[in-house]
Structure formats: structure tokens, C-alpha cells
Amino acid sequence: MILDILLIIILVLAIIKGFQRGLVVGLFSFIAVIIGLAAAIKLSAIVAVRLGESTRISTQWLPVISFLLVFIGIVLLIRLGARLIQKTVELTMLGWVNRLGGIILYVAIYLMVFSVILFYADQLHLLQPATIDQSSTYGYIKPLGPKVISAFGSFIPFFKDMFGQLQSFFGNVADNFNGKQ
Structure with a gap:
């Protein structure tokens, strides 16, 4: 019952956000996060070196700051382009087609996140x-989680065997947690 109520709340929020x-903007925001993460992973080391040369930021914080700068910069640029396209x-x-499509997109995204x-x-x-x-x-949503994780692995090589790794990781965590009680 509580899971059903949570699902209803999530769907209402998705409908509002999609509308x-x-x-x-929804599609470009989703793409922006994926591209932003990929760019931040690839480029943050270069940005950290440049920041280290031109500022007095502690080397301990340089990787985090450079990752965030690249990620936020890419996301903002893509969202700016999305807003221009949306105005057109x-x-x-x-x-109305844009809003209906947004509702469908956000419901799908929120359902995927909830299932994971x-x-x-x-x-x-x-x-x-x-x-x-x-x-x-629960029976309808639960199977989506592993499928979403596997699908990400198909599209983004970085996530390739993530489902298997996560399953064994959480199995170990659960075993350790149950063993300590």
C-alpha cells in the first residue's frame, strides 16, 4: 500500500514537471545529464590541471571542483539550446504536443528511477x-529496475556490466549487514 501511494505521488510529480x-526541455535535460556526466568524467582531469596551475585551490578539492564545473557547464549549455528550440x-x-510529450517523457523517467x-x-x-x-x-515495477540498468549498459559502455556488479555488491552488503545483527 505504501509503495502504491509513493508511486502515485511520483507519477503526479512527473505529470506536473512534464507539463x-x-x-x-525534458529530452534535452535528460541528454544533458548523460553528456554532462560523460564529459565530466573524461575532461575533469584536464580541467583540474588547468585550475591547479591558475588558482590556489587545494589539490584535494581540484578533482571535485573540476568535475562539477565541467558537468554544470555542459548541462547549462545544452539546456540553453533546449530553451531556444522550445521557443521555436x-x-x-x-x-500542446510539446507538453503532452513532456508528460509522457517524465512519467517514463520517474518510473525508471523508482524501479531502480x-x-x-x-x-x-x-x-x-x-x-x-x-x-x-510492486510486481509490475520491480522487473523494470534490472532492465533499466541493463539498457544503460547497452547504450553507455561505462555501465556495461553494472547490473551484475550491483547485484553481487548488494548481496555482499546484505550478507554483511545480516551477519552483524
Whole structure:
């Protein structure tokens, strides 16, 4: 029951956000996060060296600061482009299509994130059996988590064997946690 209520809240938030942002900004925001992470991982070392040469920032903080600078910079640039495209879409009177597409996109994204969180919670044995039994939607959402993680591995090589690694990691964490109690 509590999982169903959480799902309803998440879906309502997704619908509101999708309606407000629309498909164009939503899609570009999603892409911006992925490209921003990839760029930050690849370029943060170069930026850290340049920052270290031109500032007095502690070397301890340089990697974090450079990662954040690259990530935020890329995301902001892509979102700026998205806003320009959205203005064009609104001028062509396709605003309602944009908003409907945004609702569908955000519902899909929020469902994927919720399913991955349920996967983690299940692997760590954080969900009580009674909570799972009382849920009408758990059986439908739970299988999405591993599929989402595997799909990310197909599209982004960095995430290739993440599902298997996460499953064994959480299995070890759960075993250690249960052994200490």
C-alpha cells in the first residue's frame, strides 16, 4: 500500500514537471545529464590541471571542483539550446504536443528511477515482505529496475556490466549487514 501511494505521488510529480517543461526541455535535460556526466568524467582531469596551475585551490578539492564545473557547464549549455528550440516549438503552435510529450517523457523517467530504487531496496532487504505483499503495483515495477540498468549498459559502455556488479555488491552488503545483527 505504501509503495502504491509513493508511486502515485511520483507519477503526479512527473505529470506536473512534464507539463511545465515539455518534451523538448525534458529530452534535452535528460541528454544533458548523460553528456554532462560523460564529459565530466573524461575532461575533469584536464580541467583540474588547468585550475591547479591558475588558482590556489587545494589539490584535494581540484578533482571535485573540476568535475562539477565541467558537468554544470555542459548541462547549462545544452539546456540553453533546449530553451531556444522550445521557443521555436511554441511559436509554431505545437505547445500542446510539446507538453503532452513532456508528460509522457517524465512519467517514463520517474518510473525508471523508482524501479531502480526499488531494485536497490530489494537487494538491501529494506522492504518488509508485508509491504511488498500489500502493494498492487510492486510486481509490475520491480522487473523494470534490472532492465533499466541493463539498457544503460547497452547504450553507455561505462555501465556495461553494472547490473551484475550491483547485484553481487548488494548481496555482499546484505550478507554483511545480516551477519552483524
